[in-house]
Amino acid sequence: MKYRQAKTGKLMIDILPDKCDYCGCCVGVCPEDAIELKEAEIFIIDERCTNCAKCVWSCPIEVIKFNKEGVPA
Amino acid sequence: MKTDYDIIVVGAGPAGSIAARFAAEQGASVLMLEKDRDVGYPVRCGEAISKAGVSEFIEPDERWISAHISKFALISPDGTEAVIEFGDAGYVLERRIFDYELAKTAAKAGAEILTRAYVNGLIIENGKVCGVKYDYRGQQKELRAKVVIGADGVESRVGRWAGLKTYIDFRDMECCVQITASNINVNNETLYFYFGQNVAPGGYFWIFPKVNGAANIGLGVSGMVGKKKSALSFLNNFMEQNFPSAPILTSIAGGVPSSITLEKISAPGIMLVGDAARQVNPLSGGGIASGMIGGSIAGRIAGEAVKKNNPDYILTYDKEWHNRLGKRHEIFERIKNGIYNFSDEKFNKIAHSFNSIPKEKRTLGRLFTTALVNQPSLLVDIAKVFII
Known part of the structure; x- marks a missing residue:
């Protein structure tokens, strides 16, 4: 299995883009500027992410998941 | 459209529109960029505001007053x-109409506005912000400006690209x-x-x-x-x-x-307003009125800086904001930390004691002072709330 690579190893943050409301809570709390958010498009910038999970905790509608196994490439 | 502007505002919410208007009123050439298709949509807000908060900036109009x-x-x-x-x-x-009408007041003052323009980087030369990079309908473009005003909301990235510490705990x-x-x-x-x-x-x-x-x-x-x-x-x-x-x-x-304002909301060539500057009232969570106030100060100062041909003048914005509202938000933040940690029992006790006083005396100030007098056990908590 190939995994996406974060700054600190395997990427474990998984945004479910089709369930997202694009509200920006996650972008506001991200210490690494590792989330790209457009009008109706969102994704992690893998090489900046440190898997800190602050975006997971601050998502009001549970569309960012912490995946210990790693996010498949 | 021109190839460079005196002032570019990123984001067309209330703070951005008021900043654009106040800058344009100083005679500056202003462009406001909005990433979404529509100004005012989608609405992410409780939509409540005090009369005073609105009427400082726009004549009340039943078309955008829902109650x-x-x-x-x-x-x-x-x-x-x-x-x-x-x-x-x-x-x-009715914010989808309100935001739209605010943007029109900026337009009337002479500001240009463009939707579907997603700012994805800054032009920085010798440590000074000199313009924006943006995507417009799939095309990557650049525009130069003497001042960039970041009004790009809770998800603001403009400030951090300019080296300001903007991410929120x-x-x-x-x-x-x-x-x-x-x-x-x-x-x-x-x-x-x-x-x-x-x-x-x-x-x-x-x-x-x-x-x-x-x-x-x-x-x-x-x-x-x-x-x-x-x-x-x-x-x-x-x-x-x-x-x-x-x-x-x-x-x-x-x-x-929901915090105090960022430590720094301006730097060479860049100013932040509204949610991007964390100018929300941390006690109520209300950010329309305070964002418009921040926008008005930033827009005017940016316009004046252009007129004076003195780029450093924009750095006076931090102090002016702090004196107008920033200081007060620091007090509200302390009150918030007191109140929002109350247990359910404490909320109940306060409500009961408040309702035991005569109806005509029930004011917000009374809510606290009466609770303090009638429920001595609350004294420590209430005192904590008001200790500055």
């Missing part, structure tokens, strides 16, 4: 309603969900605030009436709470218990940066 507010109802965890009457004090807005992020529902049987002049562990720990749940029996309903909880239970689950629980079959017309998530 006239004269009362607050604070509902404690055991269901006790403490009602405070204010007279004709505020509005619930997840514990200070009020993570919100908000719906517009119909057939909600509440008083159409009352803002309802619910407190308690079951409805919105570390925040509040709101029902704000709108025209024709609709209401703006939602809640915010700290990211600390969101770690265990999301805002969405709190909303679903409340609606199932109270309005199980209410028709839902809109539903969306949102975030309120």
